[in-house]
Each structure stands twice: as C-alpha cells, then as structure tokens.
Amino acid sequence: MASTSCRRPSPVFAALGDPTRVALLERLRAPGGRNLSALAVGTGMSRQAVSKHLGVLTHAGLVRASSRGRDTVYELDAAPLAEAAAWLDEFRALWDARLDRLDTFLHQLAPEETP
C-alpha cells in the first residue's frame, strides 16, 4: 500500500487552520479550564461566535467541554495534536523513503551522473 496507515486527521487540521481557534487553544493551554465568558473577553467577538469556534474544536477532539453548574468549563486535550504530528511525520517518512529508493535507482542506472 502506498497510503499512510493511520487515518487522516483532517478535522484536526481544519480546526487548526483558523488563527482564531489557534488563539483560543493558546488561551486554553493554561491548566484548570476556562468558561465561555472568560474565553470570549478580549477576543473582540461575541460569546456566541466564540462558542461556535469552541464547538469546532470540541468536534475535532481538541477541547473537552464539561458542564459545571451554571457555566461550562472548556479544557484542552492535546492527544489529537500528537496524532496529527504523527501523521505528518509518517507522511514525510514515506515520502523520503520514496526519494531514497529513487536515488538508489538512479545510482544503479548511471552511477557517474549522480554524485
């Protein structure tokens, strides 16, 4: 098979494709969790907009939301980040392997032309 073995984490990449969501993740990197209002302040957006972005992040598995009485607490979950990094590394590794095989193939064909 020429494809990577693990599943492609497209939702994670799509979630990370928006700088606003990345900024939210950086705010969530502090331990302890934040509620929606605390996350929305200073972003220049309404709470509802922030809530939508948090929904995308939650759907991608990057954020866990737990209802805590009156407000919902959002926490970072970095496990999908590790999966995404692993996919990137695997993709690159397979690509490099292809190039290495091409290199040896060219060497076998014409050793003097590929120093």
Place this chain on the structure above:
Amino acid sequence: MASTSCRRPSPVFAALGDPTRVALLERLRAPGGRNLSALAVGTGMSRQAVSKHLGVLTHAGLVRASSRGRDTVYELDAAPLAEAAAWLDEFRALWDARLDRLDTFLHQLAPEETP
C-alpha cells in the same frame, strides 16, 4: 512569553484540512512530478477544480509548480510539513510543561493529596 516562538502555520493546516487536497498530496508523493491532467484523472473533478486545490497547496508552500513547456509540473515540498509538525510538538511540549509546573505546585501545597 506564553506564546509559541515560531509562527503558526495556519495556511498549511487549512490546506491539510480538506481530504481532497490530502489525496492530491498523496498522489504527489511519488517522485518526478505530475502535470494537471494526470492529477485530475480519477478524481471525479474537472481540471479547473483540481487546479484550484493545487493553488491552495502551492500558496501553503506544500507544492511547487514549474512550467515545463506546454504543461506545468507539480511537485511535493514537504518542508512545511516539518514546520507544522514542529509547531505541534512545541505546543504540546509547552502545555505539558505547564501541567508539570502545576503538578509540582500542588505537591508543594499538599504533598499527601497528590500521590
């Protein structure tokens, strides 16, 4: 500073967020490059749609396009993938460091309650 040091590779993540584009990248992983028509066949899309996706990938730096006579040859450039993976690792590392500091802080506060 609480932010990661390197710039956030949002365009790369946005480009990888579409499964169609990831499939194109996997087709491009074979060495030698492909022209537009070869990439479009079998995708169920028109050449123009594939060209737009290739434009997004090129803009993200994941693909290099070189004009080769009548047709343009597209080649994979995996360097942004490495940058993206590095960003993911750095983000996770900083987050883990925060958690570690919290852990030691809690230990200093009440050693018997955090086994």
Place this chain on the structure above:
DNA sequence: GGGAAGCGCAACCATTTGGTTGCATATCGC
C-alpha cells in the same frame, strides 16, 4: 501550417462558514 493537447482566467452558482442579534432557559447568591 494546422489540428489537438494542456493550461489559465473569468463568470457564474450553491453551499458552507463566520459572524451578528434576540430570546429562552438554567443556575448562583442574596
């Protein structure tokens, strides 16, 4: 030279996305 192949550009359309506002509901604290 002339037909065919390959590509880019522009116009166009449907759907999704990113954002807003308004309102209803649940919860906390006095």
Place this chain on the structure above:
DNA sequence: GCGATATGCAACCAAATGGTTGCGCTTCCC
C-alpha cells in the same frame, strides 16, 4: 423568591469556498 449571570438555540446575513462551464492562449506534433 428574585435579580443577575452564564449559556444555548434559532434566525439571519455577508463573505468565502468548492465546484462548474466557456473561452482564449500557448505549445506540441504530424
């Protein structure tokens, strides 16, 4: 109980996205 706080849901809107078709230009090859 009651006011204030925190959230979710629905409707709505502008802009971006993903796709199409058509046309024109360049390049190959016979």
